[in-house]
Amino acid sequence: MNQLKQFDTIELPFEEAEIYIDFILEKEEFEAIANDIETEFQSINDFITHLRANNYKYKKTDYSKLNVFIDKVSDQDFRNEKQFEGKIQDHPEIAFTPEAIEEMNKPENIRKFNDGKNHKPIRKVTTYTGFGKQRAVSGNKESVKSKKYVVNDAGTNIYLSVYELKDKSKVSRKNPIRIFQEINLFDLIDYQKSTDTNGLPIDKKVISNDSEEYNLLFTLTQNDIVKISNENGEFIYAFNRFSGSDIYFRPINHSSEIYSYEVDLKPINPKTGKNSGSQINETTSFNGEQIKNICIKLKVDRLGNISKV
Numbered sequence: 001m002n003q004l005k006q007f008d009t010i011e012l013p014f015e016e017a018e019i020y021i022d023f024i025l026e027k028e029e030f031e032a033i034a035n036d037i038e039t040e041f042q043s044i045n046d047f048i049t050h051l052r053a054n055n056y057k058y059k060k061t062d063y064s065k066l067n068v069f070i071d072k073v074s075d076q077d078f079r080n081e082k083q084f085e086g087k088i089q090d091h092p093e094i095a096f097t098p099e100a101i102e103e104m105n106k107p108e109n110i111r112k113f114n115d116g117k118n119h120k121p122i123r124k125v126t127t128y129t130g131f132g133k134q135r136a137v138s139g140n141k142e143s144v145k146s147k148k149y150v151v152n153d154a155g156t157n158i159y160l161s162v163y164e165l166k167d168k169s170k171v172s173r174k175n176p177i178r179i180f181q182e183i184n185l186f187d188l189i190d191y192q193k194s195t196d197t198n199g200l201p202i203d204k205k206v207i208s209n210d211s212e213e214y215n216l217l218f219t220l221t222q223n224d225i226v227k228i229s230n231e232n233g234e235f236i237y238a239f240n241r242f243s244g245s246d247i248y249f250r251p252i253n254h255s256s257e258i259y260s261y262e263v264d265l266k267p268i269n270p271k272t273g274k275n276s277g278s279q280i281n282e283t284t285s286f287n288g289e290q291i292k293n294i295c296i297k298l299k300v301d302r303l304g305n306i307s308k309v
Helices: 014-023 027-035 044-053 098-104 107-112 185-195
Strands: 009-013 065-069 134-136 149-151 159-165 178-183 205-207 213-221 225-230 233-243 246-251 296-300 306-308
Touching (some): 009 014, 014 027, 014 065, 027 044, 178 185, 178 213, 213 296
Antiparallel strands (some): 009 065, 134 149, 159 178, 159 213, 225 296, 233 246, 296 306
16 A cells, blocks of 8 residues: 555664664654753754764663665665565554545545545555454354454554563663563453453563563553653653554643643743644653653552552
8 A cells, every 4th residue: 555655664774774864763753852951962963973972872772773764765775675575664553643644635645646546535444454363253163153253453452561671781772671562352361261360361570582581560451540750740641552562642631622732741842942742642752752661550549549550
């Protein structure tokens, strides 16, 4: 699909990706860091200079590899180079946001993505899932129901396990501070049936491919409350959803009627003269950091009492 294809990326080492800096997936993140009033950076170039001098790391995040939007690059044909075969990543989470769909439906873009022909505006996109996300209604191969399947769409599993690296001194791009595992709906059903409980099929610790130990912090499901703390106070978010490696939250510490379009809220930035915003009603980041890596889950009872999980 042409709309999806235009957001394909390829991962390159920093030194190679740097020449395409205007066309990298991380550019918005770099801008957020450079424009943050709490940093010493005056521009993206200042931030890049910092990365070069610090082994491509910033606040424990490793930027030694960056993702380049390949259709934005005119001097290299990544799609037809054998070394990149099978390594191109698509990004439906970008291609099918409300803003991207609105842009796609402009008359000139409708024709562009439809080989020069007119087409009605597209309001809904059908997605397909592989056999790993479906299960036969019946386990009896002789039954007609064994040919029928229950399907749960990829990315719609309702629980997420959050693990943190036991040895914090080993944090790197290869060994991130936290890793996340989705709990498949079918596994959840099987576990609760076999144990006759409402528990979750989760391990207390996991071992990464690099033999590093991660301990369970907490699990997240839709509308769970998390807290972020910094020198300016505490900020409360609710867990929305997850898609691939992206985990989305929405702020619940301000009036949605007043700030319905400001998600990653900060004061007016003297560098840009603007408020910082994110998606219409959800975000993955706070002050340039991924919320998933810095949040703490809160427990709120029916009386409004709050405690840490």
